């Protein structure tokens with residue numbers, strides 16, 4: 093590399109005005125080949141780092157992310173470099189022409205972009221030999237400008253994949269559907285373009301891996317699901333979302349007053365419903381209503397609203413901070429989920445007169461908040477020792493397995 097660098101220094105020292113026209117043209121030709129070779133070497137090096145996941149060494153989540161962060165590469169350039177390197181592995185003739193400097197990065201990308209896994213599978217099905225295709229396209233690229241090469245590639249695509257388009261990377265179609273099942277569960281299905289998927293993956297990855305509590309036994313898919321919900325809750329709480337019809341976006345829960353006040357809701361009693369997802373069981377309604385950032389609508393026996401509780405983000409913020417400082421993490425026995433994963437649970441539900449105060453509040457992660465409402469567990473703080481105790485639905489205490 094140092095020799096390359098000193099050669100470049102020599103090059104920079106040449107007085108171009110002194111050169112004859114013939115010599116300056118020679119130089120331009122020479123440099124074009126050199127630039128192609130350097131681009132090929134860069135693509136190979138990126139591929140080598142990508143294959144062995146070297147980016148993890150610097151804490152990056154992907155090779156593209158590393159190129160953007162550490163080399164300040166434009167996102168589309170990073171994507172193209174990584175993808176070209178990957179696909180060139182199956183195209184030795186094109187790779188060799190690129191490495192020789194005989195074809196440019198533009199030629200290489202026109203060919204590799206067309207070689208999507210789907211098309212390669214179709215070509216194999218149709219009995220088209222990839223080695224032969226590679227040889228023909230590499231020879232075409234060596235002899236023509238990118239525009240003509242693209243024409244040849246297009247002809248190959250038309251033969252293999254008549255419905256396809258040449259430019260897959262420019263295909264930014266995205267779709268996402270959310271559908272509620274019979275039991276109120278929500279099914280998520282969707283498809284993203286590579287760049288869009290990268291954004292979603294990076295955001296979920298940060299939420300999944302940042303501050304992961306010790307002994308977390310959730311599967312990858314479960315953590316990813318939790319991260320998606322945390323992403324939405326963070327956006328709603330952070331107030332960064334646009335207003336909808338002049339109102340801050342929020343989650344709205346409608347609860348029947350009797351279901352809310354019952355010590356434990358009777359089976360079969362309709363509990364409440366969410367603005368979009370529909371009916372939910374009474375315990376879930378009580379849990380959601382426990383959180384001050386949710387708008388709650390309480391209905392009487394006739395189904396008409398008795399009271400609409402506004403989301404009280406600001407007044408409860410100071411109380412929440414005080415509770416975070418006192419509890420430090422989820423207070424459920426054996427859990428150390430950090431405050432940003434936690435709701436402030438009302439130990440005595442506000443429907444029973446429990447105030448929104450430091451004394452009546454406890455940090456509970458979403459899972460343990462669910463254990464307390466839907467699962468029937470309870471938590472109590474010993475006012476003498478200041479320690480939290482967790483009790484099973486039957487009343488026996490969940491004792492810590494380690495420590496005092």
Ligand SMILES: [Zn+2]
Nearest residue numbers: 379382437438
């Ligand atoms: Zn609660």
Ligand SMILES: [Zn+2]
Nearest residue numbers: 422427457460
């Ligand atoms: Zn917890």
